[in-house]
Amino acid sequence: MAYFDAASGAPLHPVARQALSASLDDGWADPARLHREGRKARLLLDAAREAAAEAVGCRADEVAFTPSGTRAVHTGVAGALAGRRRIGRHLIVSAVEHSCVLHSAEACEAEGGAVTRVAVGRTGAVDPSGYAAALRPDTALACLQSANHEVGTVQPVAEVAEVCRAAGVPLLVDAAQSLGWGPVEGGWSLLTASAHKWGGPSGVGLLVVRKGVRFAPQGPADERESGRSPGFENIPAIVAAVASLRAVRAEAAQEAVRLRELTARIRARVPELVADVEVVGDPERRLPGTVTFSCLYVDGEALLHELDRAGFSVSSGSSCTSSTLTPSHVLEAMGVLSEGNVRVSLPPGTARADVERFLEVLPGAVAGVREKLGAPVPVTRAAPEELLVDSLGKRCPIPVIELAKVFGEVPVGGTVRVLSDDEAARLDIPAWCQMRGQEYLGEEPAERGSAYLVRRVS
Amino acid sequence: MAYFDAASGAPLHPVARQALSASLDDGWADPARLHREGRKARLLLDAAREAAAEAVGCRADEVAFTPSGTRAVHTGVAGALAGRRRIGRHLIVSAVEHSCVLHSAEACEAEGGAVTRVAVGRTGAVDPSGYAAALRPDTALACLQSANHEVGTVQPVAEVAEVCRAAGVPLLVDAAQSLGWGPVEGGWSLLTASAHKWGGPSGVGLLVVRKGVRFAPQGPADERESGRSPGFENIPAIVAAVASLRAVRAEAAQEAVRLRELTARIRARVPELVADVEVVGDPERRLPGTVTFSCLYVDGEALLHELDRAGFSVSSGSSCTSSTLTPSHVLEAMGVLSEGNVRVSLPPGTARADVERFLEVLPGAVAGVREKLGAPVPVTRAAPEELLVDSLGKRCPIPVIELAKVFGEVPVGGTVRVLSDDEAARLDIPAWCQMRGQEYLGEEPAERGSAYLVRRVS
Numbered sequence: 001m002a003y004f005d006a007a008s009g010a011p012l013h014p015v016a017r018q019a020l021s022a023s024l025d026d027g028w029a030d031p032a033r034l035h036r037e038g039r040k041a042r043l044l045l046d047a048a049r050e051a052a053a054e055a056v057g058c059r060a061d062e063v064a065f066t067p068s069g070t071r072a073v074h075t076g077v078a079g080a081l082a083g084r085r086r087i088g089r090h091l092i093v094s095a096v097e098h099s100c101v102l103h104s105a106e107a108c109e110a111e112g113g114a115v116t117r118v119a120v121g122r123t124g125a126v127d128p129s130g131y132a133a134a135l136r137p138d139t140a141l142a143c144l145q146s147a148n149h150e151v152g153t154v155q156p157v158a159e160v161a162e163v164c165r166a167a168g169v170p171l172l173v174d175a176a177q178s179l180g181w182g183p184v185e186g187g188w189s190l191l192t193a194s195a196h197k198w199g200g201p202s203g204v205g206l207l208v209v210r211k212g213v214r215f216a217p218q219g220p221a222d223e224r225e226s227g228r229s230p231g232f233e234n235i236p237a238i239v240a241a242v243a244s245l246r247a248v249r250a251e252a253a254q255e256a257v258r259l260r261e262l263t264a265r266i267r268a269r270v271p272e273l274v275a276d277v278e279v280v281g282d283p284e285r286r287l288p289g290t291v292t293f294s295c296l297y298v299d300g301e302a303l304l305h306e307l308d309r310a311g312f313s314v315s316s317g318s319s320c321t322s323s324t325l326t327p328s329h330v331l332e333a334m335g336v337l338s339e340g341n342v343r344v345s346l347p348p349g350t351a352r353a354d355v356e357r358f359l360e361v362l363p364g365a366v367a368g369v370r371e372k373l374g375a376p377v378p379v380t381r382a383a384p385e386e387l388l389v390d391s392l393g394k395r396c397p398i399p400v401i402e403l404a405k406v407f408g409e410v411p412v413g414g415t416v417r418v419l420s421d422d423e424a425a426r427l428d429i430p431a432w433c434q435m436r437g438q439e440y441l442g443e444e445p446a447e448r449g450s451a452y453l454v455r456r457v458s
Numbered sequence: 459m460a461y462f463d464a465a466s467g468a469p470l471h472p473v474a475r476q477a478l479s480a481s482l483d484d485g486w487a488d489p490a491r492l493h494r495e496g497r498k499a500r501l502l503l504d505a506a507r508e509a510a511a512e513a514v515g516c517r518a519d520e521v522a523f524t525p526s527g528t529r530a531v532h533t534g535v536a537g538a539l540a541g542r543r544r545i546g547r548h549l550i551v552s553a554v555e556h557s558c559v560l561h562s563a564e565a566c567e568a569e570g571g572a573v574t575r576v577a578v579g580r581t582g583a584v585d586p587s588g589y590a591a592a593l594r595p596d597t598a599l600a601c602l603q604s605a606n607h608e609v610g611t612v613q614p615v616a617e618v619a620e621v622c623r624a625a626g627v628p629l630l631v632d633a634a635q636s637l638g639w640g641p642v643e644g645g646w647s648l649l650t651a652s653a654h655k656w657g658g659p660s661g662v663g664l665l666v667v668r669k670g671v672r673f674a675p676q677g678p679a680d681e682r683e684s685g686r687s688p689g690f691e692n693i694p695a696i697v698a699a700v701a702s703l704r705a706v707r708a709e710a711a712q713e714a715v716r717l718r719e720l721t722a723r724i725r726a727r728v729p730e731l732v733a734d735v736e737v738v739g740d741p742e743r744r745l746p747g748t749v750t751f752s753c754l755y756v757d758g759e760a761l762l763h764e765l766d767r768a769g770f771s772v773s774s775g776s777s778c779t780s781s782t783l784t785p786s787h788v789l790e791a792m793g794v795l796s797e798g799n800v801r802v803s804l805p806p807g808t809a810r811a812d813v814e815r816f817l818e819v820l821p822g823a824v825a826g827v828r829e830k831l832g833a834p835v836p837v838t839r840a841a842p843e844e845l846l847v848d849s850l851g852k853r854c855p856i857p858v859i860e861l862a863k864v865f866g867e868v869p870v871g872g873t874v875r876v877l878s879d880d881e882a883a884r885l886d887i888p889a890w891c892q893m894r895g896q897e898y899l900g901e902e903p904a905e906r907g908s909a910y911l912v913r914r915v916s
Contacts, residue, residue: 003495008488009690017482024475028660030466034762035771037461067525067661068689074678100688103678196690202486203525203661203692219677220532220561230558231526232467232654234661237695304492313493 002354003313006197007149007177007290007345013199016244020201020236027235032223045235048242055245056191056208057183064207064228065238069176069194070100072205075217075228076172076190077104080141081113083214084170088138089113092169094126094145094155095333101143101174102329114138123282124153124334131160135167142171146178150317150330150343151281152263152290154178158186170213177287179206180248181256189213195241198248199348203234204241248348255348259288262346262355266291273363278435280336289346292317294331296432297401298340298369306365307342312358317341327396327424337431338424339397340366373401385414392448396424400432403454407438410456415441421449429454460812461771464655465607465635465748465803471657474702478659478694485693490681503693506700513703514649514666515641522665522686523696527634527652528558530663533675533686534630534648535562538599539571541672542628546596547571550627552584552603552613553791559601559632560787572596581740582611582792589618593625600629604636608775608788608801609739610721610748612636616644628671635745637664638706639714647671653699656706657806661692662699706806713806717746720804720813724749731821736893738794747804750775752789754890755859756798756827764823765800770816775799785854785882795889796882797855798824831859843872850906854882858890861912865896870914873899879907887912 003011027044029037046060053060066072081091091108093101095117105115118130131142142164147154157173164171170189178184180198184191190213195204207228209215215228222230248255263286271277276296295303300316307314317328317338327338344358387410391399399420410416418429426443429452433440441453461469485502487495504518511518524530539549549566551559553575563573576588589600600622605612615631622629628647636642638656642649648671653662665686667673673686680688706713721744729735734754753761758774765772775786775796785796802816845864849857857878868874876887884901887910891898899911 001494003487003493005487005491005493005495008491008496009486012482012486020482021479024470024478024659028467028470028654029461029463033463033466033771033773034759035461035463035766035773036459037463037771038466067529067692070680070689071525074688078677100678100680103680107678194690196486201482201692201694202690203695205689219536220558220565222528222558222561230532231528231663232652232660234525234659234692234695236659237661237692301492308493313491313495315491315493 001311002350002358004344004346004350004358005313005315006347007343008315009196010199010347012201013244013247015247016200016240019243020240023236023239027239031233031235041235044239045233048238051242051246052206055183055242055249056179056206058208059211061226062208062210064209064225065233066205066207066229067203067231067234069192069197069205071229072192072194072207073098073100073174074104076192076207076209077101077108077141077143078218079209079215079228080170080172080190080213081108082216082218084140087140088136090136090139091115092118092131092134092139092142094118094120094143096120096124096148096330097143097145098149098174098176101145120333122334122336124148124151124280124330125282125285126155126160128156128159128163132163135163135169139167139169142169144171144173146173146175146184147287148281148330149177150328151292151334152287153282154285154287157184157188161186161188180245181252181288182249195244198245200241200244201237203237251348256288259346259348259350262350262352263289263291263344266344266355266359269359270362273359274366276435278337280331280334289348289350290343292341292343294337295340295342295366296337296435297373297397297404298366299373299397300339300341302369302372303340303342303365306368307361310361310365312361315343315345317343327427332427335431337428337435339400339428340369373397385411387414387416389416389418391418391420391422391425393421395422396428399425400428403429403432407456412456412458414456416454416456418452418454419446419449420452425452426450459769460808460816462802462804462808462816463771463773464805465801466773467654468657468805470659471702471705473705474658474698477701478698481694481697485697489691489693499693502697503691506696509700509704510664513641513700513707514637514664516666517669519684520666520668522667522683523691524663524665524687525661525689525692527650527655527663529687530650530652530665531556531558531632532562534650534665534667535559535566535599535601536676537667537673537686538628538630538648538671539566540674540676542598545598546594548594548597549573550576550589550592550597550600552576552578552601554578554582554606554788555601555603556607556632556634559603578791580792580794582606582609582738582788583740583743584613584618586614586617586621590621593621593627597625597627600627602629602631604631604633604642605745606739606788607635608786609750609792610745611740612743612745615642615646619644619646638703639710639746640707653702656703658699658702659695661695709806714746717804717806717808720808720810721747721749721802723813724802724817727817728820731817732824734893736795738789738792747806747808748801750799750801752795753798753800753824754795754893755831755855755862756824757831757855758797758799760827760830761798761800761823764826765819768819768823770819773801773803775801785885790885793889795886795893797858797886831856843869845872845874847874847876849876849878849880849883851879853880854886857883858886861887861890865914868914870916873911873913876910876912877904877907878910883910884908
């Protein structure tokens, strides 16, 4: 049994459990009350706020505790936008933010605001010049994650913060994936994080708003948490969250080196062990514990189940595994293969032996899924030098498998036309061409779905 | 040491602690994930939802877990209003709702909606005819608490629900104070509650939306909790909340009888033991554990500190104890005395001996505060039959104390004019007149603050 999905949520750190249990006795009462139980709760809350501020690198009165990282982002984006409404209603985000940031951006648009989504390169990183180009006189806020949650790529936050600062625009940093590893550098204005990502309990997020940043909380008023997070404070969980943040920080430097070695080994070995694999994300500027790869001709959900049966819990950004049936917006923005996608995110303390066993199990799991998917291909000869593959009604990764199966039958210079009504084909057929060195000619509308044209180059 | 502030937050029930501890092992992972840890978390969440639905008396898919009762109310009111925007933007609330409902109403007004606040009688209860009169063709939603949080008065929810149903208007019931005692009767449409009020952990609220009720969640989209509560679910706390709800319900019938006897004793004995006390709230239709009284010539905060020193944790709705320096809106709406206000709310399991000791301690505590406040009175004879009391710059309860001290000096038929710039005087001087059988003549604007005129009748 090995849990390799820390980027979704880390198991509770022993220090968090201890602190939670201890503070259930003293932290349950209303900290706004004047009686002894209320005063005890208030003391715990104040101490937790001081400690959180120290870990973030800010003032205690800049920290509000929220019920989750998602709520911190929703509140932070809405409050910062409203605080600068007189400047304008333009919001900048990267194309690879967490869905809670992108959903906040959609809410901004729904209310009449404008959003610029800054593109990323093939490693998933933004270029600070992309933010510089996106800034407008009416820009109210810019958002950038400290590191990507799906591929682990670390973003140039300090550089982007500097670009924003020069333009007088506040930058909100979603530090959900990195705060356990260390403070976020640079002149950011707002910061959000989520305790269960670093081994704290569920139910605690952080919203930091630097002094001087214009901020107007939205929604019904409430006195708690400086008016930035309505509702009764969850003090035992807050105490546990902060205690575990301090604990993981104390181990961070050493653990980062160890996990980085393990993920480097996965990055190096997977392409040697499995054919037709693309390891994605930046090989250097990345989170210590996260590595992501995509396997051609593989259904992500099926692979995830194979690995689960073999005792490994991983996550997948493939369309096949998400409830919306659209491929991961992160992989799409990076322009890399989405099919057969696997994210391995190691929690601190992961044993080397578990990683080695994962590398032993993976090739068989991929081969098993590929074998099951080896469906016969309906081929119709359309013209002497063009093959037609009808994949209508078939879901990722079948269209690419059928393309690959017939590709050898066309002469060099000839083309294959793939008919598909699966959204993922739009992403995966060009990605296959790039991996195979073949020429992607583009997409044409078809009676149903689209036709994707590929020319055989070699 | 006796904690008599259960209406603010009850101590953690042993069953909640046990369930929390147990589910920390199986409930920490993301229930949206397909791996075994995710599936375990999902099973716990599904089971908790079933059990919560059974306790509420609704379907499981009508229940969403929120991070607090306040968030449940904010989300419920905003979503129900938005769902019926085409009908109109009129909202009905009672004047004695919890502040989170009233703040939601203010947010509705800020966005261009209209709000009717239904008055209450001297016991704090609404009359269903008040809701009937408030209904308009553009009424989108009505809200009513199941029982009042400050005075314990139980509201006629079933009758008001029937009035609303006949008009096709949904009723949202804030059941925060009563859900631990039993399900809410009647044909309500939405229901909210808060786990820490019944001995569950902090961090869990309930939002129930009946099938067929139009509901449009506001704010950024999120897939979790049917789109009604964004952010990572706090499953261990949810499991503990539901487990403790079942546990307190199992004890509720017996415990209600016991606590009702104890509060009946407080209601009866306090006026016998302490002079110039008004016990407020309905003597019959009330929560088992809550009793509230106000003491003339007493500063609520000082009394609270005296009782705290004697080992009793209570709460106060006096202006002196709130950070906003306005008297409790509940006491104001009831038209009862707000000064020297004490709310005693007994948690289940309260020992009779503790209540007896409270009754022993109370008279001395009140006398002590009254003695400290016995300040000399600056009296100027303005006219043969009118005395002027200048209480400008003095805070509640000093104006009433000074009024009482000089009252004997005017002849029957004469008047006292009290100058005061304290908001509470507007409430407390008429209340004093009612308690004393003297005639309140009204308020006149003065150079600073207001002049309050009282005629001596007997």
